[in-house]
Amino acid sequence: MIPDQAEERTHIVPPALAGSRLDACVTALVAEVSRSAARRLIDDECVLLDGRAVKASTTVAAGQRIDVSIPAVEPIHIKPQEIPLDIAYEDDNVIVVNKPPGMAVHPGPGHPDGTLVNALAAHCGKLSAAGGAHRPGLVHRLDLYTSGLILCATNDRVHRELSAAIERREVKRLYEALVWEGPPQPAGRLTTRYGRRPEHRTLMAVLQEGGRKAITDYRVAERYGWRWTPPGERERAREACCVVCGLQTGRTHQVRVHMQHLGAPLIGDPEYGDLQRDAGGPEELDALVAELPGQALHAVQIEFLHPVNGETIRLNAAPPPQFAAVRDWLREHGHTPA
Template identity: 40%
Template sequence: MLLTAEPADTGKRLDHFLQQRLPAFSRSRLQEWVKAGRVLVNGAAAKASFTLRGGERIEVEPAAPPPLRAEPEDLPLDVLYEDADVIAVNKPAGMVVHAGAGRHEGTLVNALLHRYGGLSESGGPLRPGIVHRLDRETSGVLLVARNDVAHRHLAAQFASRQVKKIYWALVEGSMRGEAGRIERPVVRHPEHRHRMTSRLETGRAALTEWRVLRRWENFTFLEVRIGTGRTHQIRVHLSDNRHPVAGDRVYGAKSPPRGGRFFLHAARITFDLPGGGPLTVEAPLPGELEEWLAAL
């Protein structure tokens, strides 16, 4: 596919130019092609932010479209609990929960499909069984629905805030007091679109409660309970409270990541089983986080 930048395109970013010239493809797919080196400007790979001067020869080699359904993949899976309706897994840091943003392999969903074959279809063909999510670099317990009835049952509990989710977080600095709550709406950052913010008056309601488990000179170890499940909620609430999660450079942490991750772990979840009765599932602190604490 060959395109030519016209004089009127002078000053445009490469990715914006591609969006205008190739409206049949989504912005994310075009950006994936740029990152993969499938877009050449005058014969050379360029970044999405490359500024056109007009007259450039732009070659685009489209990639095959992503799969319409998640596929099974033989990957390690740490199962904490399972019955005919629900699976609770211990997700490692670094693993994406489901396909998206150019990632279609190596996800938790791929591993689940290999182990169990079929899951709830309520979440769609790329997210079978997924009722809630954890960030890629957050480890810990995550629930999966094995059938649509269980999916609706669990989703209703999450929607009505009946599910109790407890996290462990190491944050920078010394928290003032021994416990507290942060209740501020969370919305996507207007300038940095990969981040969220709670410093604006708009957004979705979000509640984060915390209590101190242990203190060091420059760090505080917290137990965190969230009453809502907004994107990056714990990370953004603690960062905007001037105590970013240790290693979370996206939200202003000065301490470097360890083992490619920040210090946030989903330690415990309590919910009602579809068949009746409450259940609490716990995920132990991973070895790399134990070592992080021991090094303080």
């Protein structure tokens, strides 16, 4: 989606770039746009090839027209703020933080400060700039209400190597999700086309065509089922699961959208969840779900090869109290074999 304020540029593909990918071509033609930034512009439909929105991997031909809309950049000053951090790992090059739910990872609309980046700026002093001026240090991101382990870098070389490892699917990231009902199979791999909803551009969706490939591995770790009788009503039955998800790709909202697609929306998810089931009883469970700040999703494990010393780093983080309280109730009242 083209921003309200953007610089419009038009380029004709020269013969020397014929046969290259669109994102690589944009990087070559627009000096200030990196490869990752080019991909983001293409995903946001700020790049058109002969007037059409296409994928970053599209091969270009000599003479084709590329229209690029470069959003106006507002000056951003990352203010260091002394905010407590739950640090899972730290050395001179890498820092891994267990982010609490409700903390934005970088400043943006509605979150001018108080973010993870503000806290890192105070704690580390220096952060990599390879990911862009408004999200220094962040090798990947977590949604506002998703808790758990997030990988950060203090210098550009390490940042680029870790980002490349993620692109090669060499960084293992596992998430625990509490969902209503559950996936149709106890374990599997979901591969879909994936992109923004045409009618609501801030939300994502599984697409029939177009978009980008999204791959999620999942495994039902725990199943829960229980019955109860509300006063004056018939007996009711409900089911839920704890699902462990592994990301083969890192699309925005991927676990949340893929679980919804499988008929297992995340408990407490304000965008992709089921409000009726979030408040469907019993009252004790409803009260615990209401305490969740958002979706019950936690980045529980990350494993990566350290780009400097070559060591394999594997870290785990326990979920936050609100997540744990819902899971404890489910375990106590309805734990069944997975």
